[in-house]
Amino acid sequence: MLKKKFVKEKCVTCKQCMIECAVRHSASRNLYEAFSEMPKARYRLQVSIKKDKPHMTVCQNCAKPKCMESCEYGAITKYADGNVVIDTKRCVGCWACITACPFGAISKETELNFAFNCDDCKG
Secondary structure, eight states: OOOOOOOTTTOOOOOHHHHHHHHHTSSSOOHHHHTTOSSOOOOSOEEEEETTEEEEEOOOOOSSOHHHHHOTTOOEEEOTTSOEEEOTTTOOSOOHHHHHOTTOOOEEETTTTEEEOOOTTOO
């Protein structure tokens, strides 16, 4: 497992971390093959500029995850290591977790109808 390390002072918002995330979660785990795969490989973090500074939007692994409380289908688990992960096979795509997350760190896969978040590179 990799740990996310985001250093605002060093980030140039190249978004290479987003590409690496998508490749890591692809079936092939190969940069050249990942972007033509179906289903499409998705990144689980977002790098942007906020208030003229680089910002990473990613799951904060909350102590009391509002997303988990909002999920009526038991698709979200907080593990002993602190990671909060959505089981995409159990998710029914109701999007309650997306609404509940105060950080905007949950995304939706509309084609396959499930929500997903950062899994700390366990992909």
